[in-house]
Amino acid sequence: MNLPVLSIIGLGKLGSPMVAAYASKGYKVIGVDINGDFVESINKAKPPVFEPKLGEYLLSYKERISATQDYREAILNSDITFIIVPTPSQEDGNFSTQYVVKAGEEIGKCLKEKNEFHVVVLVSTVTPGSTEKDLLPALEGYSGKKCGVDFGLCYNPEFIALGNVIEDLLNPDFVLIGESESRSGDILEAFYKNICPEGTPIKRMNITNAEITKIALNTYVTTKISYANMIAELCEKIPGGNVDIVTDALGCDKRIGHKYLKGATGYGGPCFPRDNRALIYTARNYKVILPIAEATDEINRMQPDRIAKKILDVLPPQGKVCILGLSYKPDTNVIEESQGIKLAKKLEEKDISVTVYDPAAMNNARQLLRKANFANSLQEALTDSDVIVVVTPWPEFKEIDPDWLKADSTIIDCWRMLDPQRFNKRSKYLAIGVYHE
Numbered sequence: 458m459n460l461p462v463l464s465i466i467g468l469g470k471l472g473s474p475m476v477a478a479y480a481s482k483g484y485k486v487i488g489v490d491i492n493g494d495f496v497e498s499i500n501k502a503k504p505p506v507f508e509p510k511l512g513e514y515l516l517s518y519k520e521r522i523s524a525t526q527d528y529r530e531a532i533l534n535s536d537i538t539f540i541i542v543p544t545p546s547q548e549d550g551n552f553s554t555q556y557v558v559k560a561g562e563e564i565g566k567c568l569k570e571k572n573e574f575h576v577v578v579l580v581s582t583v584t585p586g587s588t589e590k591d592l593l594p595a596l597e598g599y600s601g602k603k604c605g606v607d608f609g610l611c612y613n614p615e616f617i618a619l620g621n622v623i624e625d626l627l628n629p630d631f632v633l634i635g636e637s638e639s640r641s642g643d644i645l646e647a648f649y650k651n652i653c654p655e656g657t658p659i660k661r662m663n664i665t666n667a668e669i670t671k672i673a674l675n676t677y678v679t680t681k682i683s684y685a686n687m688i689a690e691l692c693e694k695i696p697g698g699n700v701d702i703v704t705d706a707l708g709c710d711k712r713i714g715h716k717y718l719k720g721a722t723g724y725g726g727p728c729f730p731r732d733n734r735a736l737i738y739t740a741r742n743y744k745v746i747l748p749i750a751e752a753t754d755e756i757n758r759m760q761p762d763r764i765a766k767k768i769l770d771v772l773p774p775q776g777k778v779c780i781l782g783l784s785y786k787p788d789t790n791v792i793e794e795s796q797g798i799k800l801a802k803k804l805e806e807k808d809i810s811v812t813v814y815d816p817a818a819m820n821n822a823r824q825l826l827r828k829a830n831f832a833n834s835l836q837e838a839l840t841d842s843d844v845i846v847v848v849t850p851w852p853e854f855k856e857i858d859p860d861w862l863k864a865d866s867t868i869i870d871c872w873r874m875l876d877p878q879r880f881n882k883r884s885k886y887l888a889i890g891v892y893h894e
């Protein structure tokens with residue numbers, strides 16, 4: 458069987474792992490980016506972005522991978538094109554489609570020269586309605602061709618977690634396909650049957666429902682996180698309360714489940730906060746209020762203040778704070794909407810001395826934190842600090858030796874990943890979500 462050739466437009470945090478993952482399944486993949494450095498990087502089998510396993514994959518499957526800045530080269534030599542360019546959030550919560558439209562115009566110009574049926578697949582997250590309102594006219598206008606006749610259009614978002622992108626792409630819980638007509642949906646379904654384990658559900662629907670499903674799903678997950686954080690706050694107030702004991706039991710109910718039900722810090726990153734706000738924005742546009750989504754966002758916005766208050770309650774005058782973890786989650790250097798950064802900024806505003814440490818995100822954080830002291834190692838970050846806060850649950854923070862801490866310091870463990878018995882000797886150990894005398 459001749460496999461279709463793929464082109465992937467946008468070689469960033471999601472696009473470049475897509476190139477690698479699909480090449481690993483036998484597909485020839487041509488990547489396109491306007492960023493010449495990223496193109497060069499892919500052609501040298503070097504990861505243009507931080508993502509575990511990406512380097513190994515690019516190297517192992519380099520015969521099937523190429524990248525270019527030239528749309529024509531990519532579109533004329535491929536059968537399916539995935540668009541995975543940024544869709545930045547605007548002030549009101551809406552996603553901008555300016556880069557998607559630009560990509561659509563370039564693809565349209567190439568489709569004009571093509572006789573074969575070509576499938577264009579939008580992967581970037583968009584506000585419901587945008588694929589057909591913004592991308593479709595760009596494709597039809599610049600190609601002079603008709604969607605559903607000369608080319609097909611699908612909306613096919615991915616539900617991946619940074620740090621585990623390749624694994625998630627190859628083993629999704631389900632595949633979501635919004636299709637302009639069944640011919641393109643059939644082509645995309647056949648592609649995913651080849652990529653995913655047998656039996657992976659493939660949900661096909663119109664484009665609008667797929668757009669709604671994408672942001673509704675992420676909003677549901679964020680609701681679970683804010684719910685657990687709400688219970689954590691309650692547990693801290695009731696003598697004997699402990700959020701882990703409560704959520705561990707709650708999660709046993711199959712209607713609830715354990716995933717994303719850990720009372721800790723708020724959620725961050727390039728998807729969760731903005732997808733939730735985009736759902737709120739979409740609903741308001743249709744004069745509908747979504748109180749659950751709004752409360753989820755509100756609870757999340759409260760989390761850095763909640764932790765800052767705990768720090769201030771125990772910080773001695775002129776005391777120094779250490780923040781461990783600046784990436785929004787472990788295994789990534791992405792700091793977008795990171796709780797560690799938000800917390801550090803809040804303390805900086807109060808002129809409190811802050812030292813920060815993160816295994817991967819120090820360079821990215823330097824642009825945002827102007828006053829903080831950037832430690833060279835985990836141990837160095839701890840030695841002179843009066844209050845230490847574990848904000849991101851990087852596994853290496855489990856290695857903290859209690860002897861590295863200053864005597865009488867306080868360690869605030871947002872994820873309850875340290876052993877209280879070991880830390881309560883020289884220091885005071887405080888866990889988020891647990892009642893303390």
Ligand SMILES: NC(=O)c1ccc[n+]([C@@H]2O[C@H](COP(=O)([O-])OP(=O)(O)OC[C@H]3O[C@@H](n4cnc5c(N)ncnc54)[C@H](O)[C@@H]3O)[C@@H](O)[C@H]2O)c1
Nearest residue numbers: 467468469470471490491492541542543544556560581582
């Ligand atoms: N990163 C994630 O965790 C994640 C998860 C799900 C969905 N998404 C969505 O995927 C989209 C892309 O996200 P990302 O994190 O990969 O972004 P990114 O910023 O890491 O990468 C985007 C890439 O697109 C390139 N680009 C921009 N305009 C272009 C154009 N006209 N032609 C070719 N290349 C162009 C940029 O140079 C960049 O390399 C967004 O809509 C995002 O919401 C991201």
